[in-house]
Amino acid sequence: MAARTLFEKVWAAHEVLPETPDTPAVLYVDLHLIHEVTSPQAFSALKSLGLPVRRPERTLATMDHSTPTRTEQVFGAVPITLDAAARQVLQLERNCAEFGVELFGMRDARRGIVHVIGPELGATLPGMTIVCGDSHTSTHGAFGALAFGIGSTEVGHVLATQCLLQRKPKTFAVNVEGELPAGVTAKDLILAIIGRVGVSGGTGHVIEYRGSSIRALSMEQRMTVCNMSIEAGARAGMIAPDDTTFAYLKGRPRAPRGAGWDAAVARWRGFTTDAGAVFDASVDIDAGRLEPMITYGTNPGMVVPISAPIPDGTGDAAHDKALGYMGFHGGDALLGKPVNVVFIGSCTNGRLEDLKAAAQILKGRKVAPGVHLLIVPGSQQVKREAEEAGLDEIFKAAGADWRESGCSMCLGMNGDTVAAGQYSVSTSNRNFEGRQGVGARTLLASPLTAAASAVRGRITDPRALL
Ligand code: SF4
Numbered sequence: 475m476a477a478r479t480l481f482e483k484v485w486a487a488h489e490v491l492p493e494t495p496d497t498p499a500v501l502y503v504d505l506h507l508i509h510e511v512t513s514p515q516a517f518s519a520l521k522s523l524g525l526p527v528r529r530p531e532r533t534l535a536t537m538d539h540s541t542p543t544r545t546e547q548v549f550g551a552v553p554i555t556l557d558a559a560a561r562q563v564l565q566l567e568r569n570c571a572e573f574g575v576e577l578f579g580m581r582d583a584r585r586g587i588v589h590v591i592g593p594e595l596g597a598t599l600p601g602m603t604i605v606c607g608d609s610h611t612s613t614h615g616a617f618g619a620l621a622f623g624i625g626s627t628e629v630g631h632v633l634a635t636q637c638l639l640q641r642k643p644k645t646f647a648v649n650v651e652g653e654l655p656a657g658v659t660a661k662d663l664i665l666a667i668i669g670r671v672g673v674s675g676g677t678g679h680v681i682e683y684r685g686s687s688i689r690a691l692s693m694e695q696r697m698t699v700c701n702m703s704i705e706a707g708a709r710a711g712m713i714a715p716d717d718t719t720f721a722y723l724k725g726r727p728r729a730p731r732g733a734g735w736d737a738a739v740a741r742w743r744g745f746t747t748d749a750g751a752v753f754d755a756s757v758d759i760d761a762g763r764l765e766p767m768i769t770y771g772t773n774p775g776m777v778v779p780i781s782a783p784i785p786d787g788t789g790d791a792a793h794d795k796a797l798g799y800m801g802f803h804g805g806d807a808l809l810g811k812p813v814n815v816v817f818i819g820s821c822t823n824g825r826l827e828d829l830k831a832a833a834q835i836l837k838g839r840k841v842a843p844g845v846h847l848l849i850v851p852g853s854q855q856v857k858r859e860a861e862e863a864g865l866d867e868i869f870k871a872a873g874a875d876w877r878e879s880g881c882s883m884c885l886g887m888n889g890d891t892v893a894a895g896q897y898s899v900s901t902s903n904r905n906f907e908g909r910q911g912v913g914a915r916t917l918l919a920s921p922l923t924a925a926a927s928a929v930r931g932r933i934t935d936p937r938a939l940l
Contacts, residue, residue: 477748479645480714481680484620484745488603490637498639504602505532506632507588508575510562511539511887512607516630517569527573528636534597535570535577537563538587539608540888543850543877548580556889573633586853586879589613589821593697594855596726600715600742605632610821610903611710612703616696617723618715618745620680623704643709644754646679650687652762657937659831660695661823661901661920663687663759664702665767665777671757673775676708679755682747683713687761693722694827701822702903705774714746766936768808769905769918771796776905780923780935783807799907800915801895808917808933814896816847816928817883817910818921823901824852824879828921829860833868835925835939841873842931848875848890850882874928886911899927 478486485501493499506529508516513535520527527533540559546552554560563580570577578585584595588606592598598614604621605611607629614621624638632638648667654660681703683696691699696713703711720739723729730738765779776796778785786804787794797804802811818824818832829851841847849869851857857879860866869876882890884902886909892898894913901924902909905916919927922936929939 477751479747479751479753480618480682480712480745481620481643481645482751484601484603484618485642487601488620493642498641501603501638501640503532503605503632503636503638505534505592505597505604506636507592507604507606507611508533508535508629509539509588509606509608510537510541510566512626512629513569514562514565515626516607516633517573519627519630520573520633523634525634527575527633530574530576532636533575533633534592535566535575536585536588536591537566537578537580538585538879539881539885541580541880542889543880543882544889545878548878559888583854586851586855587821587824587881589697589701590824590852590856593617593693593722594726594853596723596729599723599729599738600719601745605638609704610701612708613697613701613821615700615703615710615712616693617719618712618742620710620712622710644679646676646681646708647753647756648681648683648759649756650683650685650759650761652687652760653690654687654761654764657922657940658764658766659920659922660691660698662764662767663761664699665769665774665918666764667759668702668706668774669767669777670759671706673705673773674707676703676706679708681706681708681711682753683711684747688713689716689718692827693718694825697825698822702774705903715742766920766923768899768923768933769916770800770802770808772799772905772907774903774905774918777918778808780809780933809935811933812897813845813899813927813931813933815883815892815898816845816924817850817898817900817902818924819848819850819852819882820884820902821852821881822903823921824850824856826856826859826863828901829856829865830863832921832925833865835922835929835936836872836874837868839872839929839939841928845928845931846875847873847928848877848883850877850890851879853879872929883910885909886914892916899924899933
């Protein structure tokens with residue numbers, strides 16, 4: 475058999491029918507993750523057609539996008555203040571009960587952001603196909619799964635058939651060699667990759683992140699990298715599973731056990747790219763030369779090393795419009811620009827390692843006057859682990875706002891928003907116009923940069939505070 479890439483192996487193992495010039499392939503889905511925002515229409519379609527959920531045991535529901543993060547609204551007697559959010563939560567509860575789908579409801583100890591709970595439960599496993607009605611499903615590719623976001627109509631299709639119609643993507647190797655310098659994180663690496671590839675450079679491809687730098691990353695760091703694959707335009711991002719992957723998964727509630735574990739690991743070891751396999755595209759990155767990165771515009775490709783000036787006007791209308799929205803001028807330094815809000819959380823950087831990184835900066839320091847630092851764990855498990863480690867005390871002593879889990883300020887639909895015109899340094903994944911609230915100005919960065927900027931009240935190179 476010809477040498478194959480990791481992606482090609484996972485695809486082949488799930489191809490029910492190959493594509494033809496006229497029809498897409500039929501792809502079997504191992505795990506379908508759903509949440510309250512992109513599932514209501516899909517369940518309505520099932521009801522109107524009188525169809526059941528085809529494989530409820532391969533479907534898992536959580537609440538994250540529109541759920542509040544204030545403790546009194548999650549565990550207290552205060553109702554959800556946003557009507558739309560309250561309706562979506564209620565509808566998901568009803569739909570899951572009616573169709574027999576397992577749901578981690580508002581007060582469930584396992585609830586959290588859909589891309590955080592899959593891995594932490596061991597529901598996300600190497601070699602799987604995983605879909606969800608959220609673009610950042612690519613996160614799960616860190617385990618060697620083929621994972622990607624789908625639309626509401628496709629959510630209904632997968633609920634009804636456990637399959638998906640897909641054109642086979644091309645392959646793209648991102649080769650990263652060298653050691654990340656101190657203060658430079660996985661978030662900086664993926665921002666640098668997007669800056670290099672561009673926001674549409676990966677279009678039609680599945681990226682495989684490869685090389686010594688990727689092998690050296692923890693699973694949480696690998697998830698941060700794969701999470702933002704979509705921001706380079708890619709369909710998905712993947713990393714071949716290895717001993718780091720297996721060590722992370724072993725003993726997780728839904729991972730195989732006993733003899734089943736050994737058999738699974740033996741099978742998972744085959745999910746690597748064969749020597750001599752050919753990629754359709756590739757790029758090489760030298761990790762040792764990277765700096766902390768930060769965005770200055772309105773897509774994640776508008777990104778520079780934190781010490782660099784904002785790129786000068788290029789005459790490019792999109793660039794000029796972005797700088798106009800951000801209130802920035804080409805040639806200005808980003809370092810030292812004032813900040814109003816700092817958000818540490820999301821499926822990109824809301825895991826325990828991210829919170830520990832932020833605590834490293836915040837310990838013994840105070841948030842600058844006038845800055846709102848919001849820290850939101852990616853799941854209730856992350857929250858418990860952070861509190862067991864005493865991180866919440868460090869955050870609260872610094873003056874931060876410590877919340878229940880959820881998507882929070884990643885997107886402005888749950889009550890956690892940035893006011894018009896305000897500057898937000900955010901560890902999330904999108905800096906689109908209005909993403910964090912109408913008129914909000916978002917700068918994407920790592921948890922280290924976010925925490926350092928909260929302390930100084932200005933955009934700050936975290937290496938100055940390490
Ligand atoms: S944190 Fe943001 S990107 Fe992640 S699942 Fe929630 S809304 Fe989507």
